Amino acid sequence: MANFFARTLLKWHRDNPRPLPWATTNPDPYHIWLSEIIMQQTRIEQGTAYYLRFVNKFPTVDSLASASTDQVMRLWQGLGYYTRARNLHKAAKHIVENLDSNFPDTYEGLLALPGIGPYSAAAISSFAFGRRHAVVDGNVKRLIARFSGVRSSIDDASTHLQIQQIASTFMTDVSTAVFNQAIMNFGALVCKPKSPLCAACPLATHCFAFQNNLVDALPVRTKKKDLRERYFHFVVLHYRGKFLLQRRVEKDIWHGLYVPPLLESKSTRIPSHTRLHSFVHGLIGHDDIEGIESSSTIRQLLSHQSINGRFIHYKLLAPPITSFETFVWVSKKTMNQYGKPKMVAEMLNDY
DNA sequence: AAATCGGGGTC
DNA sequence: GACCCAGATTT
Numbered sequence: 001m002a003n004f005f006a007r008t009l010l011k012w013h014r015d016n017p018r019p020l021p022w023a024t025t026n027p028d029p030y031h032i033w034l035s036e037i038i039m040q041q042t043r044i045e046q047g048t049a050y051y052l053r054f055v056n057k058f059p060t061v062d063s064l065a066s067a068s069t070d071q072v073m074r075l076w077q078g079l080g081y082y083t084r085a086r087n088l089h090k091a092a093k094h095i096v097e098n099l100d101s102n103f104p105d106t107y108e109g110l111l112a113l114p115g116i117g118p119y120s121a122a123a124i125s126s127f128a129f130g131r132r133h134a135v136v137d138g139n140v141k142r143l144i145a146r147f148s149g150v151r152s153s154i155d156d157a158s159t160h161l162q163i164q165q166i167a168s169t170f171m172t173d174v175s176t177a178v179f180n181q182a183i184m185n186f187g188a189l190v191c192k193p194k195s196p197l198c199a200a201c202p203l204a205t206h207c208f209a210f211q212n213n214l215v216d217a218l219p220v221r222t223k224k225k226d227l228r229e230r231y232f233h234f235v236v237l238h239y240r241g242k243f244l245l246q247r248r249v250e251k252d253i254w255h256g257l258y259v260p261p262l263l264e265s266k267s268t269r270i271p272s273h274t275r276l277h278s279f280v281h282g283l284i285g286h287d288d289i290e291g292i293e294s295s296s297t298i299r300q301l302l303s304h305q306s307i308n309g310r311f312i313h314y315k316l317l318a319p320p321i322t323s324f325e326t327f328v329w330v331s332k333k334t335m336n337q338y339g340k341p342k343m344v345a346e347m348l349n350d351y
Numbered sequence: 352a353a354a355t356c357g358g359g360g361t362c
Numbered sequence: 363g364a365c366c367c368a369g370a371t372t373t
Contacts, residue, residue, distance in 0.1 A: 039368045046359060046367085080357025083371075117370045137368045157352075184368055193366060194362055221365090225354085251372095253356065302357050303366095342358070 001206065005147070005170045006179060008202045013182035016189065020044070021051060023181065029103040029128040030061045036120045037088050041081060044188070050079050061103075064089065065096040073256045073339035082256050082339075087115030105129045118164075126176040134167035135180045136160060139187025144170075145219035146191060149208030155222040227306040231268055234260040234309060234344070235280060238292065239316035239329070244283070245338060247326040253302065258328065258338040260311070268297050268308055280314065285321030289314040300343045309343045313351075 022028075022035035034054055038047045053075060058064035064072070069089060076085035091113040095101060104110050105128075111121040118136070125131035134140075141154040144163045152159045171179045190197045196215060204210045209218045237244045237260070245258040263271050263279050271279075277287040292313040300307045328338065335348060 036368065041357085041367055041369055043360070043367050078358070080359090081369085083356065084369090087370080115370070119369055123368065135368075138366070139368070142366095180368095188368085192361095222353095224365095251355095255356085300358085304355060305357095 003173075004206055005203065006172070006174045009170075009182050009186060010174060010178060012186060012190075012202055013178065016185070018185050018189070021048065021055075023127070027128050029105075029124065031055060032124050032128040033091075033103060033116075033120075034064075034088075036123050037084055037115055038079070040084060040120070042079065047079070050076070060101075061092050061095050062101055065092040069256065070338060074337060075339075077257070077339040077345065078342060082254060084115055086256055090114045091116070103128070105131075107131055107133050123180065126180050130175075130177060132171070132176045134164060134171045134176070135184065136164045136167060137184060137187075139184045139191070140167055142193060142219050143183065143187040143191040146196075146209035146215060147203060147207045149212070149214070149218070151218075151220060153222045154219040227301070227304060229306050230308065231265045232307055232309045233263045233265060233271055233276075234311045234347075235263060235276065235283075236260045236311055236313045237280065237284065237289070237316055237320075238313060239320065242329040242331050243335075244320075245328050245330055245335065245340075246324070247328070249326065253305065253307075254341045256339065257344075258340050259344050268310075270294065270310065270312070276312065283320075283322070283324075284316070286318055288318040289316055295347065298343050298347075300341075307343065309347075311347050311351075 020035070022031040035051050038051050038054065057075060058067060067089070069086070072085050072089045073082065076082060079085075094113065095103060103124075104113070105125070107121045107125045110116050110124050111118070116124070122133035122135045125133050126135065141160070141163050144150060144166050145154050148166055150159060150163060152162075154160070154163070167183070190201055198204050198210050198215060201207070201210070209215045244260060246261050247258050248254045248256065261279070261283055263276065265271055277289070280289055281287040292315055294313070295311040298309045300309065330338065340348070
């Protein structure tokens with residue numbers, strides 16, 4: 001079975017090339033690493049443009065390490081899961097400062113870097129250094145759950161381990177890098193989540209799900225919980241051609257991005273005049289302001305939250321008295337230096 | 352083990 | 363709308 005799987009998979013791979021900018025005949029570990037971090041939980045079609053921008057702006061790990069946090073976050077804007085960007089930057093600095101700018105060339109060495117977990121350690125160690133570690137990503141879990149008839153939830157850690165072992169068995173006696181590339185491509189292009197191409201699938205003759213009419217029932221996934229509704233009232237303070245942005249800090253969404261100061265509430269209802277003025281006073285030390293306009297509510301769905309955002313604009317009638325370390329007063333021009341969440345970037349572009 | 356972290360494409 | 367993506371990290 002293992003022999004059939006690998007032989008068939010690799011033949012399909014030869015017949016169906018999928019050019020990827022970072023997968024060249026002479027792979028650069030920096031390029032492989034960069035691509036793997038960017039592609040975590042991201043479709044190739046979405047992430048490739050970001051990869052090209054990063055590798056163009058930061059051609060080497062040294063150039064990435066010397067960049068500012070704001071530069072990195074700005075380039076990452078729109079890609080989501082921003083902890084990836086901060087860990088990418090942290091790892092780059094670590095490699096330059098402590099590893100003489102050389103990437104670890106083992107699975108364990110890579111795993112120790114921030115932002116690199118089991119999948120990325122397997123991917124980078126195999127693609128860049130030819131190490132024998134089978135990758136297990138969403139594609140591989142789905143494909144093997146169907147092919148081998150894995151009935152337990154692919155979200156369980158024990159199932160993940162089981163699939164990892166099956167993949168390792170299938171990988172025997174073939175090039176690790178080619179096998180890993182092939183199995184992910186196959187999962188993405190043939191054994192798709194919805195409407196997989198079973199009629200054209202070369203593995204179908206030995207596929208448990210196909211033979212037992214369970215293709216739509218596998219893989220089994222754990223039901224996810226409902227979204228948390230949140231209501232953000234962004235307060236946009238305008239003063240002499242500039243407006244205030246604030247860097248978001250840890251333990252919430254959009255860490256490291258910049259947003260107008262926001263007042264969170266339990267409903268879509270606009271906060272009271274009193275509460276808004278008190279909030280502004282806490283920010284700039286006075287509330288000598290004049291309301292300009294308020295937007296309607298904009299809804300943005302995240303993986304675990306539903307954000308209902310509203311923008312309330314004020315003009316300052318006196319200069320700000322107080323400030324905070326996270327504040328930046330930006331103009332239309334300088335605002336582009338800072339990474340912002342989608343709904344904030346769109347509001348500023350439209351305003 | 353479960354929760355958390357974005358945004359976009361696809362059906 | 364629901365699902366899911368070259369997952370990792372924290373709780």
